[in-house]
Amino acid sequence: MAASNDAGVVVVFDFDKTIIDCDSDNWVVDALGATQRFDELLLHLPWNSAIDAMMGELHSQGKTIDEIAGSIRTAPLSHHVVAAIKAAQALGCELRILSDANAFFIDTVLAHHGLAGYFSEISTNPASVDAGGRLRITPHHDFRHGSCSSHGCALATCPPNMCKGKVMEAMLQELSAAAAAGTRRPSRVVYLGDGRGDYCPTLKLAERDYMMPRKGYPVWDLIAGDRRAVRADVRGWADFKDLETVLLDIIHECAAAAMMEQDGGDQVVVGMVVPECRALSAPKMAMAVLPKAIHAPN
Numbered sequence: 001m002a003a004s005n006d007a008g009v010v011v012v013f014d015f016d017k018t019i020i021d022c023d024s025d026n027w028v029v030d031a032l033g034a035t036q037r038f039d040e041l042l043l044h045l046p047w048n049s050a051i052d053a054m055m056g057e058l059h060s061q062g063k064t065i066d067e068i069a070g071s072i073r074t075a076p077l078s079h080h081v082v083a084a085i086k087a088a089q090a091l092g093c094e095l096r097i098l099s100d101a102n103a104f105f106i107d108t109v110l111a112h113h114g115l116a117g118y119f120s121e122i123s124t125n126p127a128s129v130d131a132g133g134r135l136r137i138t139p140h141h142d143f144r145h146g147s148c149s150s151h152g153c154a155l156a157t158c159p160p161n162m163c164k165g166k167v168m169e170a171m172l173q174e175l176s177a178a179a180a181a182g183t184r185r186p187s188r189v190v191y192l193g194d195g196r197g198d199y200c201p202t203l204k205l206a207e208r209d210y211m212m213p214r215k216g217y218p219v220w221d222l223i224a225g226d227r228r229a230v231r232a233d234v235r236g237w238a239d240f241k242d243l244e245t246v247l248l249d250i251i252h253e254c255a256a257a258a259m260m261e262q263d264g265g266d267q268v269v270v271g272m273v274v275p276e277c278r279a280l281s282a283p284k285m286a287m288a289v290l291p292k293a294i295h296a297p298n
Helices: 024-031 035-041 047-060 065-073 079-090 103-112 164-181 196-204 218-225 240-262 275-280
Strands: 009-013 094-102 121-125 127-129 135-137 188-193 210-213
Touching: 009 079, 009 164, 009 240, 024 035, 024 047, 024 065, 024 094, 024 103, 035 047, 047 135, 065 103, 079 094, 079 240, 094 103, 094 164, 103 121, 103 127, 164 188, 164 196, 188 196, 188 240, 196 210, 196 218, 210 218, 210 240
Parallel strands: 009 094, 009 188, 094 121, 188 210
Antiparallel strands: 127 135
């Protein structure tokens, strides 16, 4: 049977510009004085390959792994995000991260802010420190230093090293199988993101799920371009106080819907719309009048 503290909500966070208020790669490169060189590498390498190469060059210049860790620890992280993460877990939600950053940066930030134990799963680009103390960053989906991906997604918004949509598909299948086996209750997914790479996983969400795009950022613009392509309930957020408020409102809505179901409502089928939850939701945004996005690398 499902655990008693299972709220039936899985909250999936992007990392860059969603948990932290910056791009982690850019933050570290800028902090270590390598901005110009990184821009040069990006002229002939995909982003993931360029950041790995940049870490190699910084190592050869004598920059230590402690200096790299120290720089990413200073990345801005709002207390509203910390509060939202802690409150969501306290309400029985499972928390995960789906990010095109890398494991070293994410783990370092979470540990620095006391958040490492709040996430059950982190899907991102692997990172490791070799015997010489050099940080290596490898792609989540392997590819050979070129523009062609190995993940097989044809969507132009997915970089060659990581299709978040493929990861989301696997996650949804996992949750559905667990619900069918009776090891957890049927789950609603709440996904928070900002960038172009967050669009593909948005398209995988069902009507019972929620998408929280950051207003004025690329995924907001992409959703506005064809609102009908997104089945999930879309709830935007403008700043981190807004993120906290919107996320907790969604969690409470889903808790109320779950109570109705337990009190004799129709049985929930994973992947199907839940009328009670939709009835409790605020009206959907008028996506056609959204402001134009600020385009960022991810």
